[in-house]
Amino acid sequence: MTPRILKSQKEHYFFWADAKLMYTNIDTETSVSALRNFMNTKSAHLPPDFPNELFPQVLTIVMENNIFTFVGTYWLQLSGKAMGTPTACAYATIFYGHHKNNKVLPNFRSQLLYYKCYINDIFGIWLPPAKDKIMTWNNFKRE
Numbered sequence: 001m002t003p004r005i006l007k008s009q010k011e012h013y014f015f016w017a018d019a020k021l022m023y024t025n026i027d028t029e030t031s032v033s034a035l036r037n038f039m040n041t042k043s044a045h046l047p048p049d050f051p052n053e054l055f056p057q058v059l060t061i062v063m064e065n066n067i068f069t070f071v072g073t074y075w076l077q078l079s080g081k082a083m084g085t086p087t088a089c090a091y092a093t094i095f096y097g098h099h100k101n102n103k104v105l106p107n108f109r110s111q112l113l114y115y116k117c118y119i120n121d122i123f124g125i126w127l128p129p130a131k132d133k134i135m136t137w138n139n140f141k142r143e
Helices: 028-041 054-064 088-111 133-142
Strands: 013-018 067-070 073-076 112-118 121-126
Touching: 028 054, 028 088, 088 112, 088 133
Parallel strands: none
Antiparallel strands: 013 121, 067 073, 112 121
């Protein structure tokens, strides 16, 4: 038996991405809104006495007032979100999950045969549309 190569009916492109400067590019207002949305959709998994109003307020204070030490000196982080805090990874994961579910997937679902994320790393398979291939790809990358 001779092996045969089957041609796909569509073009497929593998892609991978890494969000650059992820923490420093997270907007506090948008991310706290994402957190509220996350808490509302997962409310059944939260304790009944969970402080739904207080928690986003405290998180905002932490993210906007990060003080850290460097070579025996103290610094106030003025741009970006608090890096190095115990909440930073979960905060970024919730924000990017919200962004993916509300911006990326609704706008590009028909082009994404496969799309997986792990914190700031993405792997996927892209199916170019019949028209405007380059523009659609560039819009996806920008988003």
